[in-house]
Amino acid sequence: MSSMESLSLTCKIIAVTCFVGMTTCSFQFNTKNFQLYRLWDMDDRMPPFSPVSPITCKEECAMICMSDVTCAAFSHGEYVRFCMVTPESVRPYDVSISNPLPGFTHYSLYEDIGEGILPPGYRTFNISKLALRFHYYWPRNWTDARDTCASEGGRLLTLDTEEKRQLLQDLITSNKELSTTGTGLYVGGMVNGTEFYWEDGTLLANSDPLWAASPAGTGNCTILDRDKGFRLVDGDCSLEQPYICEHLHFETQSTLPSVGRQSLT
Structure with a gap:
């Protein structure tokens, strides 16, 4: 199996784990639970940050964010195929200075501690x-x-x-x-x-x-x-x-x- 096929399979496994029987996307990473919040206003826009790595799927991008102690949000380009993790959530100001980029989506990451969730980045x-x-x-x-x-x-x-x-x-x-x-x-x-x-x-x-x-x-x-x-x-x-x-x-x-x-x- 090629590295690209292996990565594609990994994305499918993560996606199935995330989506089956669930209306909200939840992840578990190193025994921690996380929830995602879609930043709809930023759809098809690229914020003023630089991409960090070529990634095939959004699910893998989410895993990269969860593994980074500074990550509060992540973005993924469906067509340009890259992942961007950031230490701050996108602000309203960022929307006004962003560039159009079709297929680009953005998510804030929250750690779920059981009775509630922590703000992004904690x-x-x-x-x-x-x-x-x-x-x-x-x-x-x-x-x-x-x-x-x-x-x-x-x-x-x-x-x-x-x-x-x-x-x-x-x-x-x-x-x-x-x-x-x-x-x-x-x-x-x-x-x-x-x-x-x-x-x-x-x-x-x-x-x-x-x-x-x-x-x-x-x-x-x-x-x-x-x-x-x-x-x-x-x-x-x-x-x-x-x-x-x-x-x-x-x-x-x-x-x-x-x-x-x-x-x-």
Whole structure:
């Protein structure tokens, strides 16, 4: 069997798994469950992103997105045969600046956590109650990053255990985009008075071993620094940086919009 025949068979198997007896397209990947949301306004349009790889079918494109910890949405060209995964869902602005491309379809990807779903781009991990999203495509200052996380039902990450720090190191070093985008990502610690606190009010002591070194006092916000062994440094809150949100899915959960919840067809 040729590689093209093998790929075609793979697409058919995934499609059958997705469509038989189902009105909504659901996928399972590495024990996680996902739902898709069709972006109808973008049909037959190409957003201002670059394609990443030639892919034969939409189903395989969906699997690529699910395997990428930064992927929030994906697009597929039926005729040009390529797949595009992106860290951000398409915005209304993107529709107005997109180019016509017949056969092009777009989907937001949601992880289904049982009683609800997470916003696009969030992934759960084996650490209890932890669901993360890496924002790197549009860097923000610390305040805007905090507000973006809040708008998604979460907050900037509370990095309070070595287990979390090691997870972040593994995720960042194994992802092409995260490992080459800047040297630091904002997390949720900020100075209040003379000491650092996480957004939930927990003290981040100057002696905490998660610091790369005792805070120098030159910055009021915390940054996870790749060049400092993936440990915390204090930095200037006005700098625009990538950032990490954690979703409070154990307190509040999202639901898919009622219009547009469709299969890949």
